[in-house]
Amino acid sequence: MFNSDISIYLLPLKFFLLSCSMFLARARLCTLGSRPKFLKTICASKILGLSTSAATLPRYLVKHQSRLFREDIFQKMSLKFKNAKRIEGLDSNVWIEFTKLAADPSVVNLGQGLPDISPPVYVKEELSKIAAIDSLNQYTRGFGHPSLVKALSCLYEKFYQNQINPNKEILVTVGAYGSLFNAIQGLIDEGDEVIVIVPFYDCYEPMVRMAGAIPVFIPLRSVYTKEELQVIADLCIKYDTLCISDEVYEWLVYTGNKHFKIATFPGMWERTITIGSAGKTFSVTGWKLGWSIGPKHLIKHLQTVQQNTVYTCATPLQEALAQALWIDIKRMDDPECYFNSLPKELEVKRNRMVHLLESVGLKPIVPDGGYFIIADVSLLDTDLSDMKNSNEPYDYKFVKWMTKNKKLSAIPVSAFCNAETKLQFEKFVRFCFIKKDSTLDAAEEIIKAWSRQKF
Numbered sequence: 001m002f003n004s005d006i007s008i009y010l011l012p013l014k015f016f017l018l019s020c021s022m023f024l025a026r027a028r029l030c031t032l033g034s035r036p037k038f039l040k041t042i043c044a045s046k047i048l049g050l051s052t053s054a055a056t057l058p059r060y061l062v063k064h065q066s067r068l069f070r071e072d073i074f075q076k077m078s079l080k081f082k083n084a085k086r087i088e089g090l091d092s093n094v095w096i097e098f099t100k101l102a103a104d105p106s107v108v109n110l111g112q113g114l115p116d117i118s119p120p121v122y123v124k125e126e127l128s129k130i131a132a133i134d135s136l137n138q139y140t141r142g143f144g145h146p147s148l149v150k151a152l153s154c155l156y157e158k159f160y161q162n163q164i165n166p167n168k169e170i171l172v173t174v175g176a177y178g179s180l181f182n183a184i185q186g187l188i189d190e191g192d193e194v195i196v197i198v199p200f201y202d203c204y205e206p207m208v209r210m211a212g213a214i215p216v217f218i219p220l221r222s223v224y225t226k227e228e229l230q231v232i233a234d235l236c237i238k239y240d241t242l243c244i245s246d247e248v249y250e251w252l253v254y255t256g257n258k259h260f261k262i263a264t265f266p267g268m269w270e271r272t273i274t275i276g277s278a279g280k281t282f283s284v285t286g287w288k289l290g291w292s293i294g295p296k297h298l299i300k301h302l303q304t305v306q307q308n309t310v311y312t313c314a315t316p317l318q319e320a321l322a323q324a325l326w327i328d329i330k331r332m333d334d335p336e337c338y339f340n341s342l343p344k345e346l347e348v349k350r351n352r353m354v355h356l357l358e359s360v361g362l363k364p365i366v367p368d369g370g371y372f373i374i375a376d377v378s379l380l381d382t383d384l385s386d387m388k389n390s391n392e393p394y395d396y397k398f399v400k401w402m403t404k405n406k407k408l409s410a411i412p413v414s415a416f417c418n419a420e421t422k423l424q425f426e427k428f429v430r431f432c433f434i435k436k437d438s439t440l441d442a443a444e445e446i447i448k449a450w451s452r453q454k455f
């Protein structure tokens, strides 16, 4: 009763405020003259000179407009305010599409590379301690929190022949994603050719295209041997090429394999940006912290992008990551060190997945590193004829079908391929195995029941 009474007074007041603001807006727009491009990029509440709370007013009106009228407005606006050319054709995204499908709690999610195992206890404890320190809840140095860049330089000096300047040769970013973005925006020009190894992490291609460059694709070999990396290094040096090395899975290599950093090869440091990720290092993907390491003549361009985009990363997370790194830096040869214990734990899970997939007649490609396993699912000979979008690659249809009918999700491998190689990989799907045993048990139950039905 009380609420409805109040609304009687609020209604005219809202209209009044709205018309005042529209009047003000019109006056502001007129003084801005003919600069529609400029206006297009400014937040509406700023143009109108309204406070943020007042920006909710148009929503009130919209609520009372007929649906048809609203749709008409939106259609006109979407024709007027088209996407910037640099993002043309880049709107589909495998994570958005498949994460939504796997969000159903009844689905066992082996899709996105999202650990459901617990991160190390000391990592979580560091973060909770830090939240209580006032100063660490405020902005920090834009290019990387001082204690974090120091810890990173100390860690990576163990692998590089040279000392790493924490302030000039390291940049902390919003995940490895941020490092990729900064490196591509800061160092790649319109018209440049960028060699991308296929299958690739899906954002490489759109990021390269956003920079106006041209991706050129070449096929993959899994964990590169020293000799193979030397061939790549020789080619980089011969053709005076910049190297962006995404090494987010640097610690996750399995028995019989070793991770080599291409930046440590002779003649490569000066031309290489090496990218790492806290999410992958400590199984905390939600922290979205990453880093780029390289010579200062390259890092300074990534810094320029960062200072003009996100400016800085979350302080408490950076401090907690620094403290966690110190714990493991001091015990790198110890089996307890997470850099050693996580690959051991994952190797058991990898082997379990290999046996499971083989037991139902699939031929998984056994990974030497990382936490994904891919398998040719066409051998299951699944009837996908009722899948709606017949233009999609086989693996897209298969994963959608499997998520819906078997309550198991994965990621289609052709999402990591360019248009020309999609066909080559469309029979493969990717399962993530950085999962609790109970999650893998549930996946096993589904796969085994499915194979019993089939054979």
Ligand SMILES: Cc1ncc(COP(=O)(O)O)c(C=O)c1O
Pocket (backbone or CB within 6 Å): 113, 174, 175, 176, 177, 178, 201, 246, 248, 276, 277, 278, 279, 280, 285, 288, 289, 290
């Ligand atoms: C190869 C590769 N690079 C980069 C990233 C992004 O890492 P982050 O979550 O730190 O942004 C991922 C995440 O899955 C990845 O697999």
